[in-house]
Amino acid sequence: MIEDLFSTEQGCFGSKQYPSSTPKFGRGFEISVPHGKLIYIPQFIEKKIADRTLAVLFANEQHDWEKTNWHEIQNINDLNWKNIQWHQDTVKFYGKEHDLPRISAWYGDTGKAYKYSGILLHPKPWNPALLWMKDQLANVCDTPFNSVLLNWYRSGQDHISWHTDAEPELGNNPTIASLNFGETRRFLLRRNDDHKDKIEIALGHGDLLIMQGELQHYWQHSVPKQSKIINGRLNMTFRSIL
Numbered sequence: 001m002i003e004d005l006f007s008t009e010q011g012c013f014g015s016k017q018y019p020s021s022t023p024k025f026g027r028g029f030e031i032s033v034p035h036g037k038l039i040y041i042p043q044f045i046e047k048k049i050a051d052r053t054l055a056v057l058f059a060n061e062q063h064d065w066e067k068t069n070w071h072e073i074q075n076i077n078d079l080n081w082k083n084i085q086w087h088q089d090t091v092k093f094y095g096k097e098h099d100l101p102r103i104s105a106w107y108g109d110t111g112k113a114y115k116y117s118g119i120l121l122h123p124k125p126w127n128p129a130l131l132w133m134k135d136q137l138a139n140v141c142d143t144p145f146n147s148v149l150l151n152w153y154r155s156g157q158d159h160i161s162w163h164t165d166a167e168p169e170l171g172n173n174p175t176i177a178s179l180n181f182g183e184t185r186r187f188l189l190r191r192n193d194d195h196k197d198k199i200e201i202a203l204g205h206g207d208l209l210i211m212q213g214e215l216q217h218y219w220q221h222s223v224p225k226q227s228k229i230i231n232g233r234l235n236m237t238f239r240s241i242l
Helices: 047-057 128-137
Strands: 012-014 029-033 036-041 090-093 096-099 103-108 114-116 119-121 147-153 160-163 176-182 185-191 194-203 208-212 219-223 233-239
Touching (some): 047 128, 047 176, 047 233, 128 147, 128 176
Antiparallel strands (some): 012 194, 029 036, 036 208, 103 147, 114 119, 147 233, 160 219, 185 194
16 A cells, blocks of 8 residues: 555555556556656656756856855856756746746657746757766657656746646557656645545655656646755656656
8 A cells, every 4th residue: 555655754655545566567656646657756767867957957157056046047048057957948828928837848869859837848959968868768658758758946936736637649548757866855746526535745856756657647747836946956857748
């Protein structure tokens, strides 16, 4: 049962009990839920490499990535980023533009554009760090990922609301692999037809979560605000665009 397998230290809770087992590759936990499956592997990327990942992907010529209050930087889109071209997108509500409460980047194979919330993203070419991460996923997932969405949560104030990753270009039952670095953040799932049925996973430095099956059609997920968190979190969601 999920409550038996995951303590608060390991970081996973469920409002209901769902069966869990060890995946065929022998690491982590495979959680079977109605219309889907979750694979959770704590510390999939070892700490030394995870630390280096943050330093490489936030490298820039103007600011110390660890010591800067990034909420105070107004020109993030124009900085001389060395490895990832970070960008703060905007959405329009009632005729007014609003900054999204996170910083993003889209990388992948040529021609694999992605559209969500009215934002059309054209991929920038893979770099060695992202390709290395994609290669590691091949050890635990058969999906041939061709794109990755990077989301940077500068502090606990940055967040993403309830949503599904069910855009047409992802296909009918997409597999999405989420790699996480930096500050541990709450990752919540809830059933579309029963919002009281929730699963919460504390995704930490180097942790991997894979969402499979019909999950995106029957479950929503979010990363809520956590006002006491001051450090940043980097999330990479690897996808296969049709």
